[in-house]
Every structure is written in C-alpha cells, then in structure tokens.
Amino acid sequence: xxxxIKRKIVSSPAEQRGKTPSARAIRSAARREAILHAxxxxxxxxxxxxxxxxxxxxxxxxxxxTIYLHFxxxxxxxxxxxxxxxxxxxxxLEGMFAxxxxxxxxxxxxxxxxxxxxxxxxxxxxxxxxxxxxxRFPKLxxxxxxxxxxxxLAGARARLAxxxxxxEISHAALARFPQLIAAPAMLAIIxxxxxxxxxxxxxxxxxxxxxxxxxxxxxxx
Amino acid sequence: xxxxIKRKIVSSPAEQRGKTPSARAIRSAARREAILHAxxxxxxxxxxxxxxxxxxxxxxxxxxxTIYLHFxxxxxxxxxxxxxxxxxxxxxLEGMFAxxxxxxxxxxxxxxxxxxxxxxxxxxxxxxxxxxxxxRFPKLxxxxxxxxxxxxLAGARARLAxxxxxxEISHAALARFPQLIAAPAMLAIIxxxxxxxxxxxxxxxxxxxxxxxxxxxxxxx
Amino acid sequence: xxxxIKRKIVSSPAEQRGKTPSARAIRSAARREAILHAxxxxxxxxxxxxxxxxxxxxxxxxxxxTIYLHFxxxxxxxxxxxxxxxxxxxxxLEGMFAxxxxxxxxxxxxxxxxxxxxxxxxxxxxxxxxxxxxxRFPKLxxxxxxxxxxxxLAGARARLAxxxxxxEISHAALARFPQLIAAPAMLAIIxxxxxxxxxxxxxxxxxxxxxxxxxxxxxxx
Amino acid sequence: xxxxIKRKIVSSPAEQRGKTPSARAIRSAARREAILHAxxxxxxxxxxxxxxxxxxxxxxxxxxxTIYLHFxxxxxxxxxxxxxxxxxxxxxLEGMFAxxxxxxxxxxxxxxxxxxxxxxxxxxxxxxxxxxxxxRFPKLxxxxxxxxxxxxLAGARARLAxxxxxxEISHAALARFPQLIAAPAMLAIIxxxxxxxxxxxxxxxxxxxxxxxxxxxxxxx
DNA sequence: GATGAATGAGGGTTCATTCAT
DNA sequence: TATGAATGAACCCTCATTCAT
Numbered sequence: 001x002x003x004x005i006k007r008k009i010v011s012s013p014a015e016q017r018g019k020t021p022s023a024r025a026i027r028s029a030a031r032r033e034a035i036l037h038a039x040x041x042x043x044x045x046x047x048x049x050x051x052x053x054x055x056x057x058x059x060x061x062x063x064x065x066t067i068y069l070h071f072x073x074x075x076x077x078x079x080x081x082x083x084x085x086x087x088x089x090x091x092x093l094e095g096m097f098a099x100x101x102x103x104x105x106x107x108x109x110x111x112x113x114x115x116x117x118x119x120x121x122x123x124x125x126x127x128x129x130x131x132x133x134x135x136r137f138p139k140l141x142x143x144x145x146x147x148x149x150x151x152x153l154a155g156a157r158a159r160l161a162x163x164x165x166x167x168e169i170s171h172a173a174l175a176r177f178p179q180l181i182a183a184p185a186m187l188a189i190i191x192x193x194x195x196x197x198x199x200x201x202x203x204x205x206x207x208x209x210x211x212x213x214x215x216x217x218x219x220x221x
Numbered sequence: 222x223x224x225x226i227k228r229k230i231v232s233s234p235a236e237q238r239g240k241t242p243s244a245r246a247i248r249s250a251a252r253r254e255a256i257l258h259a260x261x262x263x264x265x266x267x268x269x270x271x272x273x274x275x276x277x278x279x280x281x282x283x284x285x286x287t288i289y290l291h292f293x294x295x296x297x298x299x300x301x302x303x304x305x306x307x308x309x310x311x312x313x314l315e316g317m318f319a320x321x322x323x324x325x326x327x328x329x330x331x332x333x334x335x336x337x338x339x340x341x342x343x344x345x346x347x348x349x350x351x352x353x354x355x356x357r358f359p360k361l362x363x364x365x366x367x368x369x370x371x372x373x374l375a376g377a378r379a380r381l382a383x384x385x386x387x388x389e390i391s392h393a394a395l396a397r398f399p400q401l402i403a404a405p406a407m408l409a410i411i412x413x414x415x416x417x418x419x420x421x422x423x424x425x426x427x428x429x430x431x432x433x434x435x436x437x438x439x440x441x442x
Numbered sequence: 443x444x445x446x447i448k449r450k451i452v453s454s455p456a457e458q459r460g461k462t463p464s465a466r467a468i469r470s471a472a473r474r475e476a477i478l479h480a481x482x483x484x485x486x487x488x489x490x491x492x493x494x495x496x497x498x499x500x501x502x503x504x505x506x507x508t509i510y511l512h513f514x515x516x517x518x519x520x521x522x523x524x525x526x527x528x529x530x531x532x533x534x535l536e537g538m539f540a541x542x543x544x545x546x547x548x549x550x551x552x553x554x555x556x557x558x559x560x561x562x563x564x565x566x567x568x569x570x571x572x573x574x575x576x577x578r579f580p581k582l583x584x585x586x587x588x589x590x591x592x593x594x595l596a597g598a599r600a601r602l603a604x605x606x607x608x609x610e611i612s613h614a615a616l617a618r619f620p621q622l623i624a625a626p627a628m629l630a631i632i633x634x635x636x637x638x639x640x641x642x643x644x645x646x647x648x649x650x651x652x653x654x655x656x657x658x659x660x661x662x663x
Numbered sequence: 664x665x666x667x668i669k670r671k672i673v674s675s676p677a678e679q680r681g682k683t684p685s686a687r688a689i690r691s692a693a694r695r696e697a698i699l700h701a702x703x704x705x706x707x708x709x710x711x712x713x714x715x716x717x718x719x720x721x722x723x724x725x726x727x728x729t730i731y732l733h734f735x736x737x738x739x740x741x742x743x744x745x746x747x748x749x750x751x752x753x754x755x756l757e758g759m760f761a762x763x764x765x766x767x768x769x770x771x772x773x774x775x776x777x778x779x780x781x782x783x784x785x786x787x788x789x790x791x792x793x794x795x796x797x798x799r800f801p802k803l804x805x806x807x808x809x810x811x812x813x814x815x816l817a818g819a820r821a822r823l824a825x826x827x828x829x830x831e832i833s834h835a836a837l838a839r840f841p842q843l844i845a846a847p848a849m850l851a852i853i854x855x856x857x858x859x860x861x862x863x864x865x866x867x868x869x870x871x872x873x874x875x876x877x878x879x880x881x882x883x884x
Numbered sequence: 885g886a887t888g889a890a891t892g893a894g895g896g897t898t899c900a901t902t903c904a905t
Numbered sequence: 906t907a908t909g910a911a912t913g914a915a916c917c918c919t920c921a922t923t924c925a926t
Contacts, residue, residue: 024885027885028885031886046357047270047356047357049268049270049271050270050357052919052920052921053920053921053922054920054921057888062886062887063886063887063888064887064888064921064922065886065887065888065922065923065924066885066886066887068921068922068923069885069886073921073922074921074922128356130415131352131353131411131415132352132353132354132356133268133353134411134414134415135268135349135353135414135415136267136268136271141415141416142419144415145415145416145419145420146419149416150419150420153420171430171433171434173430173433173434174430174434176430177426177427177430177431179405179408179412179422179427180405180427180430180431180434182408183404183405183407183408183431184400184401184404186404186407186408186411187400187403187404187407187408190352190355190407191400193355193356194351194352194355194356194362194365194366195362195366195370198363198366198367198371199366199371199374201400205398206398206400206401209392209394209397209398209401210398210401210404212392212394213392213394213395213401213434213435214434243905244905245904245905245909245910248910249910249911252910252911273894273895273896274895274896274897275894275895275896283911283912284911284912284913285896285897285912285913286897286898286899286911286912286913286914287910287911287912289896289897289898290909290910290911294896294897295896295897464926465926466888466889466925466926469889470889470890473889473890488799489712489796489798489799491710491712491713492712492799494915494916494917495916495917495918496916496917504890504891505890505891505892506891506892506917506918507890507891507892507918507919507920508889508890508891509918510917510918510919511888511889511890515917515918516917516918570798572857573794573795573853573857574794574795574796574798575795576853576856576857577710577791577795577856577857578709578710578713583857583858584861586857587857587858587861587862588861591858592861592862595862613872613875613876615872615875615876616876618872619847619868619869619872619873621847621850621854621864621869622847622869622872622873622876624850625846625847625849625850625873626840626842626843626846628846628849628850628853629842629845629846629849629850632794632797632849633842635797635798636793636794636797636798636804636807636808637804637808637812640805640808640809640813641808641813641816643842647840648840648842648843651834651836651837651839651840651843652840652843652846654834654836655834655836655837655843655876655877656876687906690906691906694907715898715899715900716899716900716901717899717900720909725907725908726907726908726909727900727901727908727909728901728902728903728907728908728909729906729907729908731900731901731902732906732907736900736901737900737901
C-alpha cells in the first residue's frame with residue numbers, strides 16, 4: 001500500500017484562468033517552488049526567527065529581492081510553506097477513513113503512512129514547525145486547525161464512531177479523543193529532534209505497540 | 222494527595238557557610254528570582270529568540286545590566302530557568318515510583334500531579350519551551366534529558382517492569398516505551414497553546430481516558 | 443624628483459574580467475573609498491577603540507550597515523586602511539634602492555619623499571596608527587612587518603652594503619641597523635601629534651641634519 | 664654606575680602636614696600604590712581604552728569602588744601613573760648633564776641607564792603609553808612635556824652647547840635637535856612591542872652604534 | 885520581472901561610575 | 906573608608922525590507 005501525495009500545490013494565476021502558461025510564468029512558478037523548498041530547509045534547521053532570508057535566497061538560487069516578489073514578508077513565506085505542503089495530506093487520510101476497510105487495517109496503514117510519508121520526509125519538519133512556532137503565529141495555527149486538523153479529526157471521529165457501533169473497537173473514549181491515537185506520533189517528532197542522540201526511538205515499533213494497546217493485537221502480518 | 226515541590230533552589234554562598242545572609246544578599250537573591258520569573262514569562266510568550274532582555278529587565282524591575290550580574294548571557298538565563306524549576310519535580314516522581322503503592326494508584330496520582338503541578342503552573346511553559354527551543358539549544362536538550370527525562374524514564378521503567386512481573390499491568394510494551402504513557406500529556410501542552418481557542422481539550426479527562434485504556438478502568442473514584 | 447604613488451588600490455571583479463564597470467559598481471566602489479577615508483580620519487583622531495562606526499558611516503555619508511557590505515568588521519576595516527595606503531609606498535622605495543643612483547642622492551630623495559608623501563599626507567596617520575595600535579593588533583603588526591617593513595629593510599640593507607663596499611658610506615653599522623636611519627622620522631610623527639603645540643619641530647631640517655650626520659654633508663643643493 | 668631612582672612618589676596629606684601618618688593612612692597609601700601598580704600593568708598590556716577597572720581592582724586586591732576613593736576617574740588614574748613614575752627620572756638625567764663629566768662618558772652612561780632603567784623596567788611601558796595614548800590625552804602630553812621632556816631637552820641642549828664650544832662634539836646640529844640622540848631609543852620601545860617576534864633588535868648594540876656615529880667611536884671599554 | 889546594494893532599527897553585551905550598606 | 910551590587914548609556918553587528926537599475 002502506498003499513498004501518492006501530490007507535490008505541486010499552487011497553480012499560477014495564468015493557469016487558473018485556463019490559459020497556457022507562458023515561458024516566463026513557468027520560470028516564475030519554478031522560482032517560487034525553489035524558494036518554498038529552500039525556506040522549508042532553512043526553517044526546519046533553524047526555526048523561524050533564526051532563519052535568514054539571505055540564506056533562503058542563496059539556497060534557492062535567487063536574489064533576495066525575488067523572495068519579495070512572491071511573498072509579502074518572511075511570515076507570509078513561512079505560512080505558505082505549511083499551507084502548500086500539508087494540504088494534500090488531508091485528502092489522503094480522509095479517503096482512508098471513508099473507504100470500506102476494517103478499522104484495524106486502517107490503523108496499520110496509518111502507522112505505515114506516518115512512518116514513510118511523514119516521519120521519513122520533510123512533512124515531519126513541517127509538523128514540528130507548527131508545533132514549535134504555532135504559538136507565535138496564531139494565523140498559522142488557525143489555518144492548520146481549519147484545513148488539516150479539524151478535517152482529520154472529523155474523519156477519524158466518524159470512523160471511530162462506526163467502529164464502536166460495529167464492535168470493532170472496545171474503547172469508546174477514542175471517538176471522543178482521537179488525539180490519543182496521534183499523540184505518540186507527535187511525541188516521536190519532538191523526541192527525534194531533541195533526544196535521539198541520547199536514546200534513539202524506534203518510531204515504527206513505538207506506534208505499533210501503541211496501536212496494539214489501543215486496538216488490540218494485530219493478526220499475523 | 223499532593224506533592225510538595227520545593228521552590229527555592231539556590232542558596233547563597235553565605236547561607237552555605239551557615240551565616241545569616243545579609244540584607245544585601247537577600248535583596249540580591251530576590252532580584253535574581255525576579256529576573257528568573259520575568260524571563261520565564263517573556264520566553265513563554267515570545268520564545269527564546271524574540272525575547273528582549275530589555276523587556277525581561279523591565280518586567281523584573283531591574284536594569285538591563287543587572288541580568289548579567291546573575292547570568293552569563295541570554296542562553297544561560299534560559300537554561301537556568303529550566304534547571305531551577307524542573308529539578309525539584311524529578312525527585313517527586315522518583316519518590317512515587319519507588320514507594321510501595323499500587324501501580325493504578327500511581328498512575329492516577331501522576332495524572333493529578335500533571336494537571337495540577339504542571340499543566341496548571343508555569344511548568345507547562347517550561348516543558349513547552351524545551352519542546353519548542355530544544356532543537357536550537359542542544360545543550361539544553363542534553364541537560365533536560367540527563368537531569369529530567371532519563372531519570373523519570375528509568376524510574377518508570379523499573380516500576381513498570383515490577384508491574385508486569387506482579388501482573389498489575391497487561392501491556393508489557395509499556396515498560397519498553399514509557400513515552401506512550403506521557404505522550405498525551407505532551408500533546409496537551411502543545412494543543413493548549415495552539416488550538417484550545419478552536420477546540421478546547423479537557424486535559425484531565427483526556428489523560429484519564431488514556432490511563433484507563435493503558436491500565437484498565439479505575440475502580441470507584 | 444617626485445614619486446608617483448598609485449591611489450586606486452582594488453579594482454572590481456567586473457574590471458578584472460575586462461568589463462566596463464556598471465554605474466552601480468562605480469558607485470559601490472566610491473562608497474568603499476569614502477568609508478576608507480572616513481575611517482582613516484576617525485581612527486587617526488580617536489584611535490581604534492574609541493572610533494565609533496556610527497561616526498565613520500556618518501562621515502562617509504552612508505548607512506551603518508553599508509560598512510559591513512565592504513568590510514567584515516571594524517578590525518578588517520582598520521587593516522584594510524593600512525593595506526591600501528601603505529602598499530604602493532613600498533614599491534616606490536624598493537625602486538629607489540635598486541636604481542643606479544648615488545647613495546647620498548637617494549638619502550636626500552627619501553627625506554623629501556617622507557616629508558612630502560608621508561608627513562604631509564594621511565600616511566603619517568597610518569604609520570602613527572600602526573605604532574599606537576600595533577600592540578593590540580598583532581595581525582596588523584605582522585602584516586605591516588611582512589608587507590612593508592621587511593621589504594624596505596631588505597632593500598635598504600642591500601643598498602647600504604653596496605654603499606659600504608663602494609666607500610660611499612663610512613658607518614658600516616648602518617647596514618646592520620637601518621632603523622637608525624628611520625628613527626628620527628618615526629620620532630617626528632609621534633612628536634608632531636603630542637608636542638608640536640609646545641615646541642614645533644621642523645621635520646625637514648631635523649631629517650636633513652640627521653642625514654648629514656649619518657652620510658656626511660650634502661654638496662650644494 | 665647605577666642610578667638610584669626613588670619609587671615612592673606621592674606622600675599622603677598627613678605626611679605633607681608633617682604629622683606621623685596613622686595606621687589607617689598607611690594602609691590607605693599602600694592601597695593607592697597597589698592600584699597604581701596594578702593599573703600600570705593593565706594599561707601596559709591593553710592600552711587605555713581596553714583596560715577594565717574591574718581587572719585593575721582585582722589585581723590590586725581592592726574593590727572597584729576603592730579606586731574612586733583615590734582617583735577621580737579612569738583618566739585621572741592613567742595620568743597619575745605617568746606623573747608618579749616618570750618624575751624621579753628627570754632629576755637623574757639633569758644631574759648627569761650638570762656634572763663635570765666628559766660628554767662621551769655621559770653618552771655611554773645614558774645608554775646604559777636607558778637599557779637598564781628604562782628598557783628593562785616598566786618605564787618602557789610608561790613611555791610607550793605616552794607615545795600611544797598621548798594624542799588622546801592632551802593634558803597628559805602637556806604634563807609630560809612640561810615636567811619631563813622640556814627639562815631633559817634643556818639640560819641636554821646646555822650640555823651639548825658646552826660640548827660644541829669645547830670641541831667635544833663635531834655635529835653642532837645635535838644641540839639644536841637633541842631628539843636625534845633619543846630617536847633610536849624611542850624606536851626601540853615601539854619596535855620591541857610590535858616586531859621583536861619577527862626580528863629581534865639588540866637595543867644596546869643599536870644605541871651604541873648610534874652613539875658611535877653621533878659622537879665618535881668609544882675608546883676601549 | 886529580477887537583482888543585490890543600501891538602509892537603519894533593533895538588541896545583546898560591556899563597563900565606567902555611583903551609592904547604599 | 907571600603908565594598909561590590911546596581912545602573913544605564915554606549916556601541917558593534919545583524920538582517921528584514923526597500924528600491925534604483
């Protein structure tokens with residue numbers, strides 16, 4: 001099983017109007033993408049405050065002023081990163097909750113999805129950034145809640161409620177607090193950044209153990 | 222049940238020699254405390270980088286230079302906050318793990334302890350700061366792991382192992398991953414800062430539900 | 443007799459590639475020069491430590507940050523002043539030592555050169571700065587010794603040795619201690635800054651008298 | 664031959680009034696001396712601007728505030744150092760000029776005096792400080808000129824004039840520019856601080872060679 | 885659009901000086 | 906008199922943002 005998550009998020013104004021994008025528009029969009037990726041790298045490595053736009057520009061291969069052609073200021077750039085990279089993820093999860101798959105299977109898939117598509121990619125950094133910088137960026141937290149969290153939670157709650165009704169699940173509280181399911185994954189992201197050098201954490205095993213406790217032992221794999 | 226956590230951390234050289242501290246020494250120590258408290262407020266509200274020592278001084282009612290009489294630099298001030306407020310907490314937990322109390326009781330006590338002595342106090346802010354700034358301050362993360370985390374984990378693992386041996390607990394994996402027990406508490410700290418205005422989280426209920434799943438339903442309360 | 447000493451020191455990258463420098467590059471280079479001149483004025487008047495880059499910027503007509511576009515820090519700016527103004531001087535002296543001119547004539551020319559091109563210009567200030575700040579900036583002293591002093595001394599020693607061999611000069615010790623020739627010039631620089639208001643020193647006459655003693659009376663002038 | 668130069672310069676107000684100084688006055692004077700010595704060490708090593716009164720106090724074994732009981736401010740302390748350590752030197756030189764000794768002998772004695780009592784002692788540092796900081800402290804330069812330089816120059820000029828009249832000396836210009844005699848000594852002080860590590864300078868040999876040129880070869884030593 | 889030189893407000897840190905004890 | 910904690914002005918350097926080319 002794998003989840004294909006689209007990479008290109010934002011289409012140019014020209015595209016949105018249905019026109020064929022000009023060569024210039026294509027180049028411009030490519031620059032924008034380069035800036036976003038470079039900025040993610042820098043923000044991940046240093047956090048918002050310590051990131052210098054000079055470095056972002058250098059890494060993106062553009063001039064510093066170019067950043068301001070695409071983003072109003074440093075903060076807008078930061079928010080746009082989250083906006084553009086986390087969006088696609090939601091649909092994937094929503095699809096899984098809606099599909100007609102046994103709950104235990106979904107849970108296993110989510111573990112794998114997290115390990116592979118979040119923990120093993122830059123999405124880990126984005127989620128970390130939301131956790132570490134969200135307090136300073138209320139609008140970002142709001143966007144993230146509205147566009148990502150609330151939708152995932154709603155999907156999860158619905159599916160969990162069905163699971164309770166169907167007897168797939170014995171802990172009804174999980175439908176009230178789906179956060180309990182995700183908590184170890186969040187902890188793992190924090191832990192990996194701070195404490196892995198002292199005590200590495202096997203994330204997959206951690207999450208599997210967690211799911212076994214919450215949803216009962218898996219059958220043979 | 223309540224846990225007494227010492228407040229005063231450092232005694233002056235004069236005190237250590239058994240002398241009565243002079244009025245001057247007392248005022249100096251008070252200033253130091255004021256700086257620590259002011260700094261915690263500012264760091265909590267703005268994060269490390271965005272905190273201005275000017276504001277810390279103003280809030281503490283001292284001159285900017287005074288900060289440097291007590292702390293080598295901004296980073297040392299930051300580390301000292303963690304050191305002085307989290308240190309006493311560890312002993313309390315270690316005591317609970319070592320005492321001859323049923324595991325289920327300990328778990329309940331820890332939930333209450335967390336809600337009252339961490340979530341309801343500035344310790345919540347400290348833990349949040351460690352999670353959000355630890356990546357940028359490896360030494361802080363190291364100190365926290367060494368002085369706080371590793372000791373709590375060790376105590377928890379030992380107690381959990383005994384619990385498994387005695388049949389107090391059915392999920393042996395918890396002894397390997399005590400992080401699973403703490404994960405929702407960490408999540409709650411993050412959540413409260415970012416998303417409570419959209420969807421408040423009843424931390425006590427969250428943690429109780431979690432413990433019920435992990436350790437079985439409580440008897441009558 | 444006159445000594446042409448080049449003024450422009452560093453050419454821009456564009457120039458080095460043979461391109462016509464852009465208007466922007468020209469303005470940038472002009473700013474750099476302005477900063478160097480302003481800094482020399484300030485350093486001369488106040489010494490290294492007491493010079494404020496704020497004042498340098500103001501005098502140069504640029505913003506404070508602009509200084510840092512051209513020089514890594516205050517010290518680098520200081521060293522660059524020495525580098526750019528003293529460098530060209532060395533070649534001039536070396537040429538004189540190598541040329542086929544009677545020693546007595548060289549000596550007279552050097553006196554005039556010093557009076558006109560050092561004592562009468564900002565080079566006096568630079569040499570004074572090296573004497574007064576060199577102890578605090580070992581790298582500067584090293585640079586000055588390597589790039590200026592040692593080369594002048596080597597040239598002087600070679601020429602003096604030839605002079606001894608040819609019977610142009612009666613005091614062989616001068617070839618061992620060419621510093622004896624330069625000492626009054628150095629003293630004059632110090633003196634002019636400290637004591638001229640109490641007792642002015644006629645530098646040209648001082649140096650001529652000195653050379654007459656060292657190398658014998660000049661013929662008719 | 665040796666020159667005894669008094670060390671204690673300033674007597675306490677009590678002493679000046681002819682009273683026997685009290686124990687307290689003695690301790691106070693000792694403190695003052697300690698501060699002067701400590702300050703000389705620090706000023707010599709770092710220059711005026713870079714010297715911290717904290718370090719001076721520490722080295723002198725007194726509290727920072729104590730410095731201000733004895734000296735109005737940092738600058739007054741600096742000037743007092745020069746004032747108190749160079750004063751005694753003048754009398755010694757004046758005596759030599761006035762005594763009935765052959766000029767060539769005086770010259771030799773001065774070389775030895777300089778090498779031993781200046782170059783080999785902290786007086787070297789004081790003279791260096793005057794040269795390096797005098798521009799920033801016009802009052803210091805004035806004091807030094809008035810109390811030290813002008814008196815030495817006057818004595819030297821008188822003796823040199825007698826020397827010319829008596830035929831002891833062939834270069835009459837030296838009576839006009841006695842600075843020519845001292846220049847290499849000044850140069851040696853500068854050189855030793857900046858360039859000795861690259862090219863050590865034998866000061867005694869330098870000065871002897873210089874005197875031989877100015878006043879003719881010595882007889883047997 | 886793209887550039888990058890220029891700007892200047894801002895903040896961490898130092899240290900001479902003061903003053904209550 | 907002596908202390909040393911406290912003060913706060915001063916200054917170097919950074920970096921987000923602007924704008925002429």
